[in-house]
Amino acid sequence: MGEVAEIELIRPDWPAPANVHAFTTTRKGGFSHGPWGSLNLGLNCGDEPGHVQQNRRALLRLLPSEVRWLNQVHGPNVVSWDKAQKPGIEADAIVSYYPGLVCAVSTADCLPVLFCVQAGRHIAAAHAGWRGLAAGVLQTTVLSMDCKPADVMVWLGPTIGPRAFEVGRDVYDAFVNQNPESTTAFEPHGDRWLADLYQLARQVLGGVGVQRVFGGEYCTYSEPERFFSYRRDGITGRMASLVWLEE
Numbered sequence: 001m002g003e004v005a006e007i008e009l010i011r012p013d014w015p016a017p018a019n020v021h022a023f024t025t026t027r028k029g030g031f032s033h034g035p036w037g038s039l040n041l042g043l044n045c046g047d048e049p050g051h052v053q054q055n056r057r058a059l060l061r062l063l064p065s066e067v068r069w070l071n072q073v074h075g076p077n078v079v080s081w082d083k084a085q086k087p088g089i090e091a092d093a094i095v096s097y098y099p100g101l102v103c104a105v106s107t108a109d110c111l112p113v114l115f116c117v118q119a120g121r122h123i124a125a126a127h128a129g130w131r132g133l134a135a136g137v138l139q140t141t142v143l144s145m146d147c148k149p150a151d152v153m154v155w156l157g158p159t160i161g162p163r164a165f166e167v168g169r170d171v172y173d174a175f176v177n178q179n180p181e182s183t184t185a186f187e188p189h190g191d192r193w194l195a196d197l198y199q200l201a202r203q204v205l206g207g208v209g210v211q212r213v214f215g216g217e218y219c220t221y222s223e224p225e226r227f228f229s230y231r232r233d234g235i236t237g238r239m240a241s242l243v244w245l246e247e
Contacts, residue, residue, distance in 0.1 A: 005029050007039060007058060008226075012155035014214040017120030019099070022243035023062075024112060024157045026226045030055040032237060040228070040237025042106050043069075047237060064100045064244060072105065074131035078124070078144045093126035093141040096245070104242040108228040109165075109220050111197045112157035112241030113138060117147050123243045128201060130167070134174040138204045149209030157241045160231055161219025162187070162196035171195060179203065 007029035012022050030039030031054040036047040041059065043052050060066065068084035070091045079091040081101045094103045095115075103125040105112050110129035116122065122145045126137050142149050167186075172193050175182035185199040198216035205213055220227035228236040 014155045016116050019120045019246040020116045022114050024241040025239045027228050035235045036237040041240045042238030063102050065102050067104045072127045076136040076140045078140050092132050092137050095124040095144045099245040099247045102242050102244040104240050106238040106240050108230045108236050108238050109160040111159035114155045114243045116153050117151045130171050139208050142208050152210045153212045156215035158218035158220050159197050160221045164221035165195045166192050167195045
């Protein structure tokens with residue numbers, strides 16, 4: 001199979017230190033076809049495994065190290081990069097303290113969250129759908145970074161937007177029962193609500209002392225030519241959000 005189009009990247013608009021590098025992929029620039037077209041990076045979503053491996057090899061050419069893909073389970077567990085070498089390890093966030101090691105999460109509507117510290121020494125990536133947000137994945141990620149929360153900087157990557165994410169009472173209660181101020185992130189929509197994952201993430205991060213939060217302007221659901229969306233399509237691929245420290 002010949003070369004494909006150049007991989008499209010979204011780079012965070014955040015004032016990170018010069019040695020911090022990060023980007024999110026879109027669905028453009030890979031080898032997959034059909035609902036996974038074209039840069040699907042997820043192995044467990046029905047795509048041809050050979051195509052996924054080609055996509056991952058293409059991605060690797062942009063990175064300083066291999067990606068240690070997590071078995072994401074919508075929970076609060078955080079793993080360090082070295083411990084993530086065990087295949088299939090269940091975690092929804094990964095942290096590194098050393099240059100050249102890539103932290104990554106995959107998404108297709110859930111919120112990818114990238115972290116760094118102003119001193120440019122620690123980085124992390126978290127997969128935060130509503131279940132992970134409610135379970136505390138962002139709080140545990142901040143705690144795992146071994147620094148003051150005030151020194152942490154965060155970028156919120158592409159997720160399903162607040163005009164598209166319709167939820168039921170279970171999601172509303174999961175947040176409001178923990179923090180009554182979360183009601184501001186929900187808009188009544190008949191007998192359901194429209195939920196703003198970006199606002200919920202900012203509230204959670206603010207609650208643990210993280211104030212420097214950037215991003216939050218995309219909607220995976222409403223841009224089918226650019227983003228995979230599980231809520232929109234059901235059968236779909238996965239994008240990746242990655243961050244690392246320069247050697």
